[in-house]
Amino acid sequence: MVVRKYEDELKYIERISDYSWRIKKGFQENMNVEGIFYVNKNLEALMFEELRNSCRSDGIGGFLPGMKQIANVAALPGIVGKSVGLPDIHSGYGFAIGNMAAFDMNNPLSIVSPGGVGFDINCGVRLLRTNLFEKDVRPVQEQLAQSLFDHIPVGVGSKGIIPMNARDLEEALEMGMDWSLREGYVWAEDKEHCEEYGRMLNADPSKVSVRAKKRGLPQLGTLGAGNHYAEIQVVDEIYDKWAASKMGIEETGQVCVMIHSGSRGFGHQVATDALVEMEKAMKRDKIETNDRQLACARINSEEGQNYLKAMAAAGNFAWVNRSSMTFLTRQAFAKQFNTTPDDLDMHVIYDVSHNIAKIENHVVDGKEMKLLVHRKGSTRAFPPHHPSIPVDYQLTGQPVLVGGTMGTCSYILTGTEKGLTETFGSTCHGAGRALSRAKSRRNIDYLDILEQMKTKNIAIRVASPKLVMEEAPESYKNVTDVVDTCHSAGISKKCVKLRPIAVIKG
Amino acid sequence: MLRNKLVSLGHPNPEVNTQDMKSFRNLIVWLEDQHIRNYKIEDRAGLRKITSPEWSKAFEKYKEDLNCPKELKTELEQLKWILSYAIKLEYSDNLDKYRSMTSEKIREAEKSQSSAPSVKSVNPFDNLDFTSPQFEAGVRTLALKLNVPHHPDHLIVLGAISRVIKDNLNKEALKISIPEGKPFPIFDGQGMNQNDADIETASRILRLLQVQSLREIQTVINETIVECQDLITTEPKTDTRLGKVGF
Numbered sequence: 001m002v003v004r005k006y007e008d009e010l011k012y013i014e015r016i017s018d019y020s021w022r023i024k025k026g027f028q029e030n031m032n033v034e035g036i037f038y039v040n041k042n043l044e045a046l047m048f049e050e051l052r053n054s055c056r057s058d059g060i061g062g063f064l065p066g067m068k069q070i071a072n073v074a075a076l077p078g079i080v081g082k083s084v085g086l087p088d089i090h091s092g093y094g095f096a097i098g099n100m101a102a103f104d105m106n107n108p109l110s111i112v113s114p115g116g117v118g119f120d121i122n123c124g125v126r127l128l129r130t131n132l133f134e135k136d137v138r139p140v141q142e143q144l145a146q147s148l149f150d151h152i153p154v155g156v157g158s159k160g161i162i163p164m165n166a167r168d169l170e171e172a173l174e175m176g177m178d179w180s181l182r183e184g185y186v187w188a189e190d191k192e193h194c195e196e197y198g199r200m201l202n203a204d205p206s207k208v209s210v211r212a213k214k215r216g217l218p219q220l221g222t223l224g225a226g227n228h229y230a231e232i233q234v235v236d237e238i239y240d241k242w243a244a245s246k247m248g249i250e251e252t253g254q255v256c257v258m259i260h261s262g263s264r265g266f267g268h269q270v271a272t273d274a275l276v277e278m279e280k281a282m283k284r285d286k287i288e289t290n291d292r293q294l295a296c297a298r299i300n301s302e303e304g305q306n307y308l309k310a311m312a313a314a315g316n317f318a319w320v321n322r323s324s325m326t327f328l329t330r331q332a333f334a335k336q337f338n339t340t341p342d343d344l345d346m347h348v349i350y351d352v353s354h355n356i357a358k359i360e361n362h363v364v365d366g367k368e369m370k371l372l373v374h375r376k377g378s379t380r381a382f383p384p385h386h387p388s389i390p391v392d393y394q395l396t397g398q399p400v401l402v403g404g405t406m407g408t409c410s411y412i413l414t415g416t417e418k419g420l421t422e423t424f425g426s427t428c429h430g431a432g433r434a435l436s437r438a439k440s441r442r443n444i445d446y447l448d449i450l451e452q453m454k455t456k457n458i459a460i461r462v463a464s465p466k467l468v469m470e471e472a473p474e475s476y477k478n479v480t481d482v483v484d485t486c487h488s489a490g491i492s493k494k495c496v497k498l499r500p501i502a503v504i505k506g
Numbered sequence: 507m508l509r510n511k512l513v514s515l516g517h518p519n520p521e522v523n524t525q526d527m528k529s530f531r532n533l534i535v536w537l538e539d540q541h542i543r544n545y546k547i548e549d550r551a552g553l554r555k556i557t558s559p560e561w562s563k564a565f566e567k568y569k570e571d572l573n574c575p576k577e578l579k580t581e582l583e584q585l586k587w588i589l590s591y592a593i594k595l596e597y598s599d600n601l602d603k604y605r606s607m608t609s610e611k612i613r614e615a616e617k618s619q620s621s622a623p624s625v626k627s628v629n630p631f632d633n634l635d636f637t638s639p640q641f642e643a644g645v646r647t648l649a650l651k652l653n654v655p656h657h658p659d660h661l662i663v664l665g666a667i668s669r670v671i672k673d674n675l676n677k678e679a680l681k682i683s684i685p686e687g688k689p690f691p692i693f694d695g696q697g698m699n700q701n702d703a704d705i706e707t708a709s710r711i712l713r714l715l716q717v718q719s720l721r722e723i724q725t726v727i728n729e730t731i732v733e734c735q736d737l738i739t740t741e742p743k744t745d746t747r748l749g750k751v752g753f
Contacts (some may be wrong), residue, residue, distance in 0.1 A: 149751075159750035163743050180733060184739035188731035192724055218748070327742060384695060385713065391720040395690065417696045463751050 078110025088432025157461025
């Protein structure tokens with residue numbers, strides 16, 4: 001790794017606009033393309049401070065700073081366009097979280113990297129709407145929070161209440177949401193409003209290790225821990241009335257349910273298994289990267305294909321998981337209000353994946369190319385009329401669900417044409433961590449957090465209160481800054497703002 | 507067989523009882539009169555006197571004149587022969603008419619008759635002349651009333667009219683009030699990259715129609731999924747005993 005003084009490093013970073021910066025070639029070795037990152041004034045300060053700190057420590061310490069990670073990804077074989085950093089970017093394993101990169105499928109040297117997808121494969125956000133309003137829910141807020149908590153097991157080591165045997169799991173891995181449909185857990189319309197229609201067709205459960213399956217089996221229908229949550233939210237502000245009404249959101253005060261979860265231990269094991277396999281493949285194929293954490297394999301190699309098939313199976317696992325929680329949420333609401341989910345109009349507005357690699361066609365330099373697009377902590381945001389988005393959103397653009405942090409607000413954005421050309425149709429995914437988990441634990445007292453929720457009149461249920469401070473709003477960037485940057489840069493458009501009234505956490 | 511032969515010769519009562527002397531004699535007279543015509547009309551007097559005891563004599567002579575084989579002893583056998591003879595005459599008189607009638611063809615004709623019973627059309631449109639000037643004028647007037655744009659081919663205009671009526675003027679559609687507010691800004695946003703303004707407009711309109719038809723397809727898909735769910739899906743299961751909250 002190149003070690004320079006902070007002032008010298010800055011020579012490689014150049015402002016493009018009020019909301020974007022270019023990382024020039026040479027910032028890290030072997031960069032094939034330039035890097036770009038999107039930040040506003042507030043987020044900019046965090047980014048540069050991170051870089052300065054790493055210069056001081058002479059490269060010793062935890063993860064590399066986000067800017068360096070963007071540049072290292074730009075040095076991977078087969079990358080096209082730019083290595084893109086989104087406003088919520090923060091350091092992660094190999095790839096920064098909030099980094100997207102696309103690789104040319106027709107270049108035999110192009111790679112796929114598990115680090116570019118993340119450990120929680122197909123982690124994503126699903127939003128359900130209801131026809132209830134804040135005034136209907138406020139009086140039973142605590143009961144509803146408790147009911148959700150009872151239905152959806154949370155926390156590390158939690159186990160789901162949907163009975164599954166090994167054969168069910170195999171089928172679920174292959175079929176994704178089609179399995180949930182067949183078993184009657186979800187509605188036909190749910191599938192329509194889900195990325196990839198809730199099923200990766202190239203999934204191959206035989207490429208998944210027995211260990212991963214063992215870990216995954218009892219975990220279906222559980223939320224997990226970390227930053228995952230289920231929240232009852234109310235519509236706080238509508239920026240684009242027309243697009244919102246297409247999603248079934250008519251007025252402020254309307255109640256929605258947001259579920260943020262992924263593939264649990266299953267996806268983690270798939271990623272871990274792949275990293276081990278890929279280290280061997282790198283040696284054999286003599287693939288050089290700037291960072292050991294950027295383990296990868298050629299897309300067309302056996303290891304690359306195995307990973308893509310196993311990753312797709314983990315993607316399906318995550319969809320079945322979110323679908324199971326959709327079912328449980330509907331049950332909880334129906335019981336509380338003594339009616340049916342149908343009568344509560346509990347439709348899925350949309351379901352996004354923000355840790356995944358997908359094959360997509362994009363126009364690069366005026367030429368259509370087939371690309372493997374890695375989005376890690378980045379959400380797909382396709383514009384109106386894109387063939388891959390559901391028919392109901394053909395005119396508005398794809399809904400982008402951006403989950404905030406515990407107790408802060410969340411957003412719905414829509415995809416734009418500018419986003420498609422500038423960032424391969426990608427945008428932010430959430431608030432993005434500002435303090436490391438360890439630092440959060442040291443600096444914040446969990447009792448303060450619970451008190452804070454109380455004053456905001458938010459019902460909260462947590463499995464392990466002591467881990468709550470890791471997820472405190474103070475540990476994260478301000479989600480409004482993140483979303484405003486995406487909106488101002490034009491890579492997606494603000495549509496609806498939501499605020500929580502009840503939180504279920506691991 | 508006897509009956510079939512009588513039917514084919516057009517006898518008014520093919521079920522005739524040949525055991526009855528009177529009926530038998532009548533039948534012989536009928537065959538001579540209608541089909542065989544071996545005698546001149548005045549010479550048939552003997553045969554016509556069916557009640558006369560002389561009739562049998564006349565019949566003997568008639569058989570002789572027809573060259574009916576002497577080996578045929580019973581009246582029934584003789585009748586059968588005379589019948590066949592009559593049919594033979596009928597056939598050779600109208601050779602062209604009957605030559606093409608093979609048993610296969612007849613069977614086919616019978617089949618097609620039974621599977622496609624000839625239904626008399628009750629649809630008044632079947633007899634309309636769609637190209638007549640009156641018809642075209644009617645279509646043009648209707649188009650004017652419904653604001654359907656002009657097309658040189660009035661049948662295409664008629665197609666458009668039928669869609670307007672089907673989609674917008676059906677009972678369900680008439681119940682829905684016309685939505686208020688701004689119409690969809692079809693000319694804003696990403697275009698279709700056409701240089702010609704008219705083609706651009708047309709493609710944007712087509713794109714919008716495509717969204718509409720996609721919605722219809724998606725609805726059919728959803729309905730199909732629901733039908734399949736009704737067929738194969740049992741109640742979704744949960745078992746709260748399995749649940750475990752982590753730490």
